Amino acid sequence: MTSPNLTSLQHQFADWEQVQEYYLAANLTDGLPIVPPTETRVQAMLEYSGLAPDQVIGFESIRQKQITAEKVAINAVMAGCRPEYFPVVTSAISACCEPVFNLHASSTSTNGVTVMVLVSGEYAQEIGMNSSTGLMGPSNHANASIGRAVNLVKTNFYGSVPQEMDNSTFGHPGKYTFCFAENLEAGIWPSLAMDKGFDNHSSTVTAVAAYSPLQVSVFGGKDPDAFLLGIAHAMIGLGPSISEVFVALSPEVMKYVDDAGWSRRQVQEFLWEKARLPAKEWISWRRVEHPDRFPDKDQLVGCVADPDRITVFAAGGAAGVYVDVIGSWGNSRPVTRKIEVRS
Amino acid sequence: MTNLENKLITLDPRDESDHGPAVRAPRPHTLDGKTLGLLSNNKPHSEELLQMIAENIKKIYDIKDTVEYNKGSHQWPANPEALKEFADKCDVAIHATAE
Numbered sequence: 001m002t003s004p005n006l007t008s009l010q011h012q013f014a015d016w017e018q019v020q021e022y023y024l025a026a027n028l029t030d031g032l033p034i035v036p037p038t039e040t041r042v043q044a045m046l047e048y049s050g051l052a053p054d055q056v057i058g059f060e061s062i063r064q065k066q067i068t069a070e071k072v073a074i075n076a077v078m079a080g081c082r083p084e085y086f087p088v089v090t091s092a093i094s095a096c097c098e099p100v101f102n103l104h105a106s107s108t109s110t111n112g113v114t115v116m117v118l119v120s121g122e123y124a125q126e127i128g129m130n131s132s133t134g135l136m137g138p139s140n141h142a143n144a145s146i147g148r149a150v151n152l153v154k155t156n157f158y159g160s161v162p163q164e165m166d167n168s169t170f171g172h173p174g175k176y177t178f179c180f181a182e183n184l185e186a187g188i189w190p191s192l193a194m195d196k197g198f199d200n201h202s203s204t205v206t207a208v209a210a211y212s213p214l215q216v217s218v219f220g221g222k223d224p225d226a227f228l229l230g231i232a233h234a235m236i237g238l239g240p241s242i243s244e245v246f247v248a249l250s251p252e253v254m255k256y257v258d259d260a261g262w263s264r265r266q267v268q269e270f271l272w273e274k275a276r277l278p279a280k281e282w283i284s285w286r287r288v289e290h291p292d293r294f295p296d297k298d299q300l301v302g303c304v305a306d307p308d309r310i311t312v313f314a315a316g317g318a319a320g321v322y323v324d325v326i327g328s329w330g331n332s333r334p335v336t337r338k339i340e341v342r343s
Numbered sequence: 344m345t346n347l348e349n350k351l352i353t354l355d356p357r358d359e360s361d362h363g364p365a366v367r368a369p370r371p372h373t374l375d376g377k378t379l380g381l382l383s384n385n386k387p388h389s390e391e392l393l394q395m396i397a398e399n400i401k402k403i404y405d406i407k408d409t410v411e412y413n414k415g416s417h418q419w420p421a422n423p424e425a426l427k428e429f430a431d432k433c434d435v436a437i438h439a440t441a442e
Contacts, residue, residue: 009355019353028356037354062420065358074356105418156356289387330418 006039006053006070023078028156030148030176034078045073048083049090050342057090058097060158062104067093071157072149078156079149079177084127085142087341088205089149092117095207095335096150102332106209107160110167113329114174115150116210118246120192120313121203123339124181131181133317136213136324147179150207172212186251186314188258195264195311196336203339206311208246209332211238218321222256227323228267232274234325235303240282244328245304247271248315253323268307275303371435374404380433381409384417388441396437 013019019036023029035041046053046069053070060067069090076089096103096115106113119129130140138144160166162175172178182192189195193204216234218227235245247267249257257267279294279301288294294301304310311334316322328334371377379400381393390413397409412429414421417440421429430436 006354007359009359011353011355012350013353015351019351036351037356038352039354042354064362066360070354071356071358074354078356102418109418152356157358159358290385331416 006042008070008074027161029078030151030155032176035080037074037077041077042070042073045076045081045083045086046070048342049086049340051090058094060097060103061099062102063158065158067097067153067157072153075152075156076145076149079152080141080145081149082127082141082145085146085149087339088117088119088123088127088142088146089153091205091337091339092146092150092207093153095205095337096154098335100333101207101209101335102330103154103158103209106329106332107154107158108165108167109329110169111329112168112170112172112212113209113332114172114178115147115154116174116208116246116326117147117150117179118192118206118208119146119179119181119203119339120196120206121182121184121198121339122201123203123341125184129179129181131183131315133319135180135183135315135317136178143179143181144177147174147177150179151175151177174210174212178210180315183251183314183316186254186316186318188254188314189264192311192313193336193338198336198338203341204336205339206334206336208244208326208334209329210246211327211329213248213324213326214238216323216325218253218256218323222259224257224260224262224267225270227253227256228270229274231323231325232271232303234323235271235275235327236277238303238325238327239287240277240279240301240303242304242327242329243331244309244311244334245271246326246328246334247310247312248324248326249312250316250320250322251314251318252321254314256321264312265307267312268310271310271312272302272304272307276300374400374406374435376405376407377434378408378410378432379406380429380436381411382421382429382436382438383411383413384438384440385413385415386417386439386441389439392441393437393439396439 051069055069280297383389
């Protein structure tokens with residue numbers, strides 16, 4: 001049985017509890033209850049964005065997966081999204097389907113990798129996203145449900161089910177949800193959307209195949225060339241030659257950087273330079289998969305290949321002098337998409 | 344909630360497109376006289392693992408020849424042209440991962 005316009009298989013249940021039991025038993029949840037994806041709710045999601053059910057949101061070429069708006073909407077409803085969140089979800093899914101993102105490998109790896117959804121621009125505020133205190137934690141509906149929707153598409157539609165296609169040794173807490181917004185008020189530089197080449201009226205979503213965030217405390221000084229060295233050492237923990245690093249500065253740390261007159265570029269170049277070590281050091285720590293690729297063992301090898309691969313932005317609450325360092329897995333490149341909202 | 348005769352009707356979130364059943368390549372009755380392909384994914388020790396397997400197979404079967412191909416990265420699919428060239432050279436192939 002199908003619905004008019006919607007072509008997905010339908011299921012009938014006597015009540016809410018039966019829905020939960022079925023979707024849980026069929027491994028179609030993240031282990032938590034879902035919002036029943038009724039036709040009415042799915043249609044509302046599609047109508048908000050003006051998308052036809054068969055509109056292709058993305059095509060992932062390795063597994064030959066054509067992801068339609070209808071399937072994204074079903075998973076977004078299940079995740080608890082409101083219709084106004086849907087443009088962020090579809091943009092994130094579209095970004096994940098770019099070949100450079102390498103969704104297939106990042107979804108199957110023994111590494112602990114999830115899709116981090118980083119939103120920049122005014123649309124985040126319009127839909128009530130949290131960019132301030134506790135932004136990477138629970139309680140904000142938009143952050144929680146958007147990130148969850150992306151993960152449900154990945155498991156339910158794409159097939160990246162833990163212990164099946166997803167062979168992550170430890171998993172990743174962000175496989176439930178990992179979505180937050182840039183703190184525009186605390187930022188001293190152009191927004192990430194503008195930094196990625198979009199105009200100042202655009203809001204964007206950046207999808208990152210992300211490792212777990214590593215929080216670093218800053219104590220006893222406001223001098224960037226001292227505390228950023230500590231951040232560079234944290235980057236070294238991620239290993240050599242990872243694809244990119246995202247560095248979230250709390251508002252107070254951002255103020256230190258601003259007071260010292262450092263530009264975004266200076267921070268990027270400083271971190272890149274200080275997060276380099278001779279190849280022999282990395283090799284001795286057993287952090288290099290193919291040591292023979294470094295015939296010169298004294299060659300300096302960076303956490304990332306160049307400063308452009310370090311994204312620095314403001315995030316988090318006013319209280320606290322912290323920096324969060326988030327690595328991007330393997331050879332997956334983060335992808336930024338404009339959030340298209342129907343006017 | 345959508346109710347039809349007191350039923351709650353929901354939609355399925357899975358990919359329902361029909362790609363057809365996966366078809367296995369025909370299996371030879373014996374490896375005697377066959378060319379054995381060894382396809383490495385470039386994981387550390389994957390080539391050594393493949394060589395060990397090949398040596399053991401050679402103890403059982405009269406392998407005509409072995410062909411090796413390293414696809415260069417375990418994170419990306421093999422180059423289609425290079426993979427076809429490899430496939431054309433062998434009758435059977437073993438793909439390995441290792442660490």
